[in-house]
Amino acid sequence: MTQRMPAVQNTTLGIWLMVATTLVFALQDGVSRHLATEYNVLMVIMIRYWFFAAFVVAVAARQAGGIRQAAATRQPWLQIGRGVLLAGEVCVMVTAFVLLGLTESHAVFAVYPLLIAALSGPLLGERVGWRRWAAIGVGFVGVLVILQPGYGVFDPAALVPLLAATMFALYGLLTRYAARQDSAAVSFFWTGTVGAVFMTAVGIWFWEPMRAPDWGWMAALCVTSAFSHWLLIKAYEVAEASAVQPFAYLQLPFAAALGMAVFGETLRANVAIGAAIVVGAGLFTLWRARQRKGS
Template identity: 75%
Template structure:
């Protein structure tokens, strides 16, 4: 990769995080008025159409994109991501964007912690220390003695755990399947799973909210497209740290469009979590370079 490509990849990742933050804001708006499962279902319909269109454009078409020797794991990944999206959107409704994303930011630490038992990777004492510091930051956010802590705090934490498992399973299937195959299974199986749950919750929407739903569908596909392009332009280790920008972007939307507040403990805890996460990414990159 040239430095120019790396720089372009970083800017694409920044754009991706801004798009996903906007998507989260729209999801919160719609989920406050309509059933979460219905909103996610419609979003997945558009996402599946986008995935199928992308697969059809490449050599081998849909048959090649769907070919895998790990169908059960691929299908489980797709279902897991649907469940994670539903839970995270519920978190937006009950906790808000600021606090949900502050807790969700721990998912790279969960990936690092679980990479040993799931993928057999070695996690050294430095990364374990960073994981411990990150979870201390999460306790600062949650403040079990009062603060943000409530039963709803479990929602973004559960979503982070599910997304971490999804990420680890994506790395696992990548040992045999291409990224295009994993992307295809994520979209198609996800749409089926979202429909099986969401079709029972259908309710009429206003014309204006159908407009917002259309924007949500476009941002979902646009975000995945720019994410793919970011990884094409630069190494994952170069662009991944910038994925944390979704936290401040989504927080700004929560603060200025939804009237949320930013508590001092949330800001401090989120800064600790992000710092610990960036350190684990740096250590992972160092280990990869050493080998």
């Protein structure tokens, strides 16, 4: 049996693929916001997951070993937990888009890399030095600047994207833990298929008729969902994660621009300042992690 040759490393191409990924993710979020405003969030995410699962199965079928190899895991309950957690996080984040808009939701959600760094010590036993702890503290100051607790009337809806960020951080940590025994292809397969089964079990009860034009938007959501994951896979194939990960933060300005241009959102000063603090702290933690890896 012939072995698949590893992809040639090309950091510049990987960076551009990550930039394209974040742009498509932002477009996907915009379509999600539109559909979730008109229809039940659970139904919208369920249909999206049907297409995503079909994409995952198609990718697995083309790999060496096929679907049987992609589904082979010694930690099925962990993989099921990951899939359910991510599907739940998507539902929470799309709900945040409806409640707060793209701009403020992504400004708060940008804290998730800091949550991963903070929780990687107690949950995975990874070492987090004082510099990264300081950056994590600064990042949470940025979140407080965005949320403005104690200033006027605090909007509890602002906690929804923070919940989504926490769920996504836990998903990221579980993915790291799963990677100790399973390949990325195995985790990807379980993520899509488990998410589809879970969302079908939950979302089918909220089915409602969809207008013909919105089926076009639903198709766009499904296509961008699959395309964004394909771009992400390609980015990690041709470049190291540490080199391209900082560019994932571009999803914030892309989503904010879309929110202001299409949905009439405004960028409040405290949100802009807080987001800049959060992103700066997140980039520092990524830089420190890369420095420690290289030392």
